[in-house]
Amino acid sequence: MRLTLRIWRQKDPSVKGTMVTYKLDDISPDMSFLEMLDVLNERLIMDGDDPVAFDHDCREGICGMCGVMINGKAHGGEHTTTCQLHMRSFKDGDTIDVEPWRASPFPVIKDLAVDRRAFDRIIQAGGYISVPTGTAPEAHSTPVPKKDSDAAFDAATCIGCGACVAACPNASSMLFTAAKVTHLGLLPQGQPERYDRVVNMVTQQDLEGFGGCTNIGECSASCPKGISMETISRLNHDLLGALRAGVKPKS
Amino acid sequence: MPLDLFTVGDPIADTKAPTDVPIGERWSERKFRGRLVNPANRRKMTVIVVGTGLAGGSAAATLGEAGYKVKSFWYQDSPRRAHSVAAQGGINAAKNYRNDGDSVHRLFYDTVKGGDFRSRENNVHRLAEVSVNIIDQCVAQGVPFAREYGGLLDNRSFGGTQVSRTFYARGQTGQQLLYGAYQALERQMAAGNVEQHSRTEMLDLIVVDGRARGIVARDLVTGEISTHYADAVVLATGGYGNVFYLSTNAKGSNATAIWRAHKRGAYFANPCYTQIHPTCIPVHGEYQSKLTLMSESLRNDGRVWVPKERGDTRDPRDIPEDERDYYLERIYPSFGNLVPRDIASRQAKNVCDEGRGVGPNGLGVYLDFAEAIERLGRPAVEAKYGNLFDMYAQITGEDPYRTPMRIYPAVHYTMGGLWVDYDLQSTIPGMFVIGEANFSDHGANRLGASALMQGLADGYFVLPATITEYLADGPFEKIGDSHPAAVEAVQGVQAQIQKLLNINGTRSVASFHRELGKLMWDLCGMERSEESLRKALDRIPEIRQEFWTNVKVVGDWHSFNQNLEQAGRVADFIELAELMCVDALHRNESCGGHFRAESQTPEGEALRDDENFAYVAAWEWTPEGAPPVLHREDLEYEYVHLAQRSYK
Numbered sequence: 020m021r022l023t024l025r026i027w028r029q030k031d032p033s034v035k036g037t038m039v040t041y042k043l044d045d046i047s048p049d050m051s052f053l054e055m056l057d058v059l060n061e062r063l064i065m066d067g068d069d070p071v072a073f074d075h076d077c078r079e080g081i082c083g084m085c086g087v088m089i090n091g092k093a094h095g096g097e098h099t100t101t102c103q104l105h106m107r108s109f110k111d112g113d114t115i116d117v118e119p120w121r122a123s124p125f126p127v128i129k130d131l132a133v134d135r136r137a138f139d140r141i142i143q144a145g146g147y148i149s150v151p152t153g154t155a156p157e158a159h160s161t162p163v164p165k166k167d168s169d170a171a172f173d174a175a176t177c178i179g180c181g182a183c184v185a186a187c188p189n190a191s192s193m194l195f196t197a198a199k200v201t202h203l204g205l206l207p208q209g210q211p212e213r214y215d216r217v218v219n220m221v222t223q224q225d226l227e228g229f230g231g232c233t234n235i236g237e238c239s240a241s242c243p244k245g246i247s248m249e250t251i252s253r254l255n256h257d258l259l260g261a262l263r264a265g266v267k268p269k270s
Numbered sequence: 271m272p273l274d275l276f277t278v279g280d281p282i283a284d285t286k287a288p289t290d291v292p293i294g295e296r297w298s299e300r301k302f303r304g305r306l307v308n309p310a311n312r313r314k315m316t317v318i319v320v321g322t323g324l325a326g327g328s329a330a331a332t333l334g335e336a337g338y339k340v341k342s343f344w345y346q347d348s349p350r351r352a353h354s355v356a357a358q359g360g361i362n363a364a365k366n367y368r369n370d371g372d373s374v375h376r377l378f379y380d381t382v383k384g385g386d387f388r389s390r391e392n393n394v395h396r397l398a399e400v401s402v403n404i405i406d407q408c409v410a411q412g413v414p415f416a417r418e419y420g421g422l423l424d425n426r427s428f429g430g431t432q433v434s435r436t437f438y439a440r441g442q443t444g445q446q447l448l449y450g451a452y453q454a455l456e457r458q459m460a461a462g463n464v465e466q467h468s469r470t471e472m473l474d475l476i477v478v479d480g481r482a483r484g485i486v487a488r489d490l491v492t493g494e495i496s497t498h499y500a501d502a503v504v505l506a507t508g509g510y511g512n513v514f515y516l517s518t519n520a521k522g523s524n525a526t527a528i529w530r531a532h533k534r535g536a537y538f539a540n541p542c543y544t545q546i547h548p549t550c551i552p553v554h555g556e557y558q559s560k561l562t563l564m565s566e567s568l569r570n571d572g573r574v575w576v577p578k579e580r581g582d583t584r585d586p587r588d589i590p591e592d593e594r595d596y597y598l599e600r601i602y603p604s605f606g607n608l609v610p611r612d613i614a615s616r617q618a619k620n621v622c623d624e625g626r627g628v629g630p631n632g633l634g635v636y637l638d639f640a641e642a643i644e645r646l647g648r649p650a651v652e653a654k655y656g657n658l659f660d661m662y663a664q665i666t667g668e669d670p671y672r673t674p675m676r677i678y679p680a681v682h683y684t685m686g687g688l689w690v691d692y693d694l695q696s697t698i699p700g701m702f703v704i705g706e707a708n709f710s711d712h713g714a715n716r717l718g719a720s721a722l723m724q725g726l727a728d729g730y731f732v733l734p735a736t737i738t739e740y741l742a743d744g745p746f747e748k749i750g751d752s753h754p755a756a757v758e759a760v761q762g763v764q765a766q767i768q769k770l771l772n773i774n775g776t777r778s779v780a781s782f783h784r785e786l787g788k789l790m791w792d793l794c795g796m797e798r799s800e801e802s803l804r805k806a807l808d809r810i811p812e813i814r815q816e817f818w819t820n821v822k823v824v825g826d827w828h829s830f831n832q833n834l835e836q837a838g839r840v841a842d843f844i845e846l847a848e849l850m851c852v853d854a855l856h857r858n859e860s861c862g863g864h865f866r867a868e869s870q871t872p873e874g875e876a877l878r879d880d881e882n883f884a885y886v887a888a889w890e891w892t893p894e895g896a897p898p899v900l901h902r903e904d905l906e907y908e909y910v911h912l913a914q915r916s917y918k
Contacts, residue, residue: 078559172416
């Protein structure tokens with residue numbers, strides 16, 4: 020396949036970026052999208068140019084490290100991560116635009132790599148169950164209905180890639196936060212901290228500068244793990260309950 | 271064995287396990303005899319933990335909870351990315367929830383046998399004991415394990431065992447366990463107990479007066495080289511499978527931390543023990559950057575076969591039953607498709623070597639679910655393996671519900687690693703090594719669902735209990751950047767980086783890595799022989815020489831430079847590869863994942879030589895030009911009797 024790539028190049032956060040055009044011949048349809056970028060980078064290196072910086076690690080769709088906008092769609096719009104997108108999804112002669120996640124809480128580090136530590140700080144605000152090592156009771160002491168356990172699992176599959184934020188016109192992190200609130204809130208183990216969790220996590224996402232949720236649904240539509248909008252309803256339900264109960268954020 | 275390849279040093283022994291009491295009491299006894307650190311003193315002590323996978327994440331969280339000051343380092347943006355996240359199948363625990371005869375002793379027995387009698391009984395028994403606590407801990411954290419309709423936890427069986435003791439969360443068990451540890455870790459970060467060093471890579475160990483006292487690290491965003499000091503250093507940096515370039519490891523997985531610690535004096539044990547996983551998606555092209563595993567749990571319901579005739583290119587669905595060879599079921603009637611990984615991999619290689627392999631290059635075998643779909647129905651198969659089937663379809667463009675999967679072995683895990691004693695302490699006092707980065711529990715072959723168990727056992731329960739014995743002597747004298755050991759380490763790191771940037775040769779880092787990987791796969795892979803290993807040992811120094819004179823690394827050191835990161839890692843892989851080949855050549859026997867062509871039974875199974883090789887090979891680094899020094903740790907089997915493994 021022959022392709023024209025237009026890639027966002029930005030040396031560091033202090034300078035303005037721009038789209039730069041590259042031509043590639045000889046791309047196999049069996050390559051993954053990142054392998055195609057590897058081929059480009061190998062060429063740039065041999066020409067003494069600066070290779071395109073992009074984040075990636077497991078390359079099997081589970082670590083959440085990769086993620087770019089491809090033709091304006093997060094991860095290319097195929098319900099998969101960028102690393103699992105294969106070139107057979109494109110046609111010979113295509114022009115492909117490649118850009119980083121665009122959201123102010125995700126500042127660009129270089130080219131296509133952005134800083135997503137804001138997500139970790141949302142988890143730090145309450146995305147856990149407080150159970151220090153060694154304090155756990157016997158696992159079978161609390162049966163969990165299978166339907167709750169399965170639904171908790173579905174929410175827990177969020178990989179924290181940030182596609183939801185990148186796809187959202189408001190750059191809202193609601194789906195990410197709601198997935199964790201849902202995962203832990205559906206389990207009996209998560210009940211004691213349920214209200215504090217939701218209030219603190221929502222407060223943190225506001226502090227980070229993520230936008231508000233207006234139920235557009237681009238987040239779920241672009242989520243490689245198919246996290247459902249239902250999690251957002253659940254978050255709102257918990258949040259209302261918490262506020263009615265007078266729960267205040269800790270910060 | 272000619273002496274030019276290595277020299278033999280003093281034997282080494284693990285003296286920390288209390289062998290004066292029966293094996294079932296040793297771990298309790300060790301914890302009782304070890305000294306403790308009182309809560310007020312813990313606040314005065316700092317522990318560095320490098321890596322945030324199952325072992326590092328759980329250790330950092332647990333040490334933070336205990337009241338130590340912890341500094342956590344990882345190279346990705348978030349600790350949640352560590353490659354433990356990719357583990358699919360499950361985690362073993364001797365809960366005996368299935369009432370099928372499981373027990374701590376049986377898990378211990380299966381693991382020693384599965385490791386082909388090259389692991390330590392004391393360590394493995396402890397692992398089996400602790401396994402039950404891990405499940406309790408994870409469930410309390412909210413890890414959504416698979417459950418039965420009654421609300422209790424489900425189990426499945428895995429290779430190398432005849433009981434169902436594997437807990438799982440669909441095909442994403444590693445992800446869910448890691449998020450449990452990650453959330454505990456983030457909670458400690460929020461509490462101010464764990465200092466965060468994101469996108470930071472350890473490049474050297476600082477050793478002062480024989481004790482590990484800190485690390486030199488590079489901030490991967492700014493390029494800044496920094497020093498960090500502590501009373502103890504814990505390495506949880508994973509395995510070295512990426513020596514082979516193509517493996518199921520993450521692209522960033524590397525051996526730099528353990529290799530540089532090795533060069534500072536930590537012995538490296540059994541580097542030749544690598545695990546080739548039988549069920550991976552076959553290689554499809556030269557540009558390929560990594561291999562993807564299909565969980566071994568698929569072998570519970572999938573049947574492995576190849577055509578009986580060579581060169582049979584018919585569509586697999588058109589090949590009648592009586593013209594198929596379900597070779598694992600045929601050769602190993604009692605374990606069938608659930609034989610351990612090393613055996614399943616080698617048999618796949620054998621049938622492909624016979625010319626009966628399938629797929630475009632003949633390097634593949636079928637993993638067929640037709641019978642399972644008929645027996646269980648498609649919805650049940652989807653529920654169990656849905657995400658794996660989707661992943662397969664995404665990568666290959668084929669639908670595994672309709673046509674059999676094609677699979678082939680790939681490098682997956684490394685049983686070797688830095689030598690540690692029962693306390694998980696390396697030969698450098700104050701440096702502890704946990705998870706895949708150490709060598710301790712799996713012998714020459716790791717059983718499925720045992721890596722997650724070991725990572726979490728080490729991080730949650732073992733290290734936090736044993737490190738107190740060392741820290742009881744602390745806090746140690748403060749050191750700063752002007753200390754000669756720190757100055758020397760920083761200068762060494764800077765000099766190497768500068769050297770890499772100055773070469774400006776004609777070959778890319780990736781081209782060296784690919785060449786090294788192919789050489790290791792061909793000559794030190796699923797089958798090794800004296801001839802192949804000697805060939806590798808002739809070639810590797812040439813690759814190293816060429817690398818250091820002809821590699822091209824672009825950019826500068828004081829910016830985000832992924833090319834430079836990779837160059838440093840590949841430089842270390844080249845050196846490690848050489849030690850792997852020396853170890854593989856010296857171990858003139860077959861055991862587990864280490865299969866020497868010269869040492870096999872008449873049926874072609876691995877033939878151990880217990881008389882001469884029932885030991886751990888712990889290698890001491892020597893400067894270039896001098897051969898490495900071998901220190902033997904004898905292995906004794908008190909409770910599980912040495913026997914030829916049989917899965918027939």
